[in-house]
Amino acid sequence: MLFKSAVLFRSLALMRTPNEMRSTVPSSVMPPPSPATAGNGVTPLETADPVVNGQPQPSPRPQSPRSPLLAKLTSLTSIATVAALGIVILGIIAVVGGSYDKKVVHDQLVPQKIFFPAAGSPALLPGVRQYAGQQLTTGSQAKAYANNFINVHLSKIAGGQTYAQVSTAALAAPTNAKLAEEKATLFQGETLRGLLLNAWGWSLVGTIATLAGWILIGLGAILFLLPLANWQVNLRGRGAATAGA
DSSP states (O other): OHHHHHHHHHHHHHTSOHHHHHHTSOTTTSOOOOTTOOTTSOOOOOOOOOEETTEEOOOOOOOOOSOHHHHHHTSSHHHHHHHHHHHHHHHHHHHHHHHHHHHHHHHHHGGGOOBOOOTTOTTOOGGGGGGTTOBOOSHHHHHHHIIIIIHHHHTTSGGGOOHHHHHHHHHHOTTOHHHHHHHHHHHHHHHHHHHHHHHHHHHHHHHHHHHHHHHHHHHHHHHHHHHHHHIIIIIHHHHHHHHHO
16 A cells, blocks of 8 residues: 555656646755846857967957047038139139239230339339339239329328319319419329229239138138048048958
8 A cells, every 4th residue: 555655656656747846946056047048048159259370350440530620621522622613713712803803903904004204314203113114914013003103193282272262262262373284183093093002902802812712712621532541541540450350
């Protein structure tokens, strides 16, 4: 009878599930699960480092650019390219406009047929000796003729008085022929001087526009070259290092 009971008890023990058997073991005794084991019970394979000539090589890691400022400036390549193109176009327009302005000044001065006194002439004043015998065709010549030739002669009329002063005196004495003559001379001289200075002013504007245009073209060219420089400094070396790895 005792033998039969022992056989029956052993049979019941063998019929218990693995989970039931595991629950009977204290948690402090059970080993912790391996951290390298995946959820499906399969240990994931570790990615081996590349091997070159039998030597393991480290995995390539992202490299920081050599010039962060250059990389930042060229991060928006399309916007920088459009901006550079706009600057170049603006510079070309400024150069063309400045050249046209100087041509207009030249075309307006040439028909006036104004010539500086010849070398050795008593009328050749010190301020215009560098233009002796030349025809007045440029803005710089117009300024020299207006300030260093006409203005000097006007200062010797009516004791150095201006046209406004002589005109006021002539109105007060309408029968004074001398005042009337001085008034006419000062009016003609000041008018011509003002026209020449106006031509010089526009010529100066054309010169500044031309200079600004060339500067803008240079800046636009630099903006175009920045992406190429970024590739040469930062991207080319990174690509070579990745290829070698």
